[in-house]
Amino acid sequence: MSEWKDICEMDKIVPGDCEMADLEDTEIVICNLEGDFYAIEDTCTHDGGYLTGGKVDCGEITCxxxxxxxxxxNGHCLTPHAYDPITTYQVRVKDGMIQVMNQQKD
Ligand code: FES
Structure with missing residues (x-):
């Protein structure tokens, strides 16, 4: 069943910052891009490496x-060695809390 899951308070992730989090059994990364929050699965589609710790610049994360x-x-792959997109999730802020939909975007 699709439902919103609380992740953390929005002020814990300042603009330009990313934090690892658990979405049920999936490890995700929440990024704050100029005040807008995005959630991606913490798995590179090249060889399954973690994206956590990758440089984030201009809305792009480098494995x-x-x-x-x-x-x-949007999860699109922009350069090799990967060719497939990463999984993304819907994010919202409700009452100061970052929430992520527990099913990936279509
Ligand atoms: S595991 Fe990410 S580019 Fe190889």
């Missing part, structure tokens, strides 16, 4: 293992 880049906003 720390082999440098594939992905759009944080």
């Amino acid at each position: 720390p293992r082999h440098s594939a880049r992905f759009s944080v906003r």
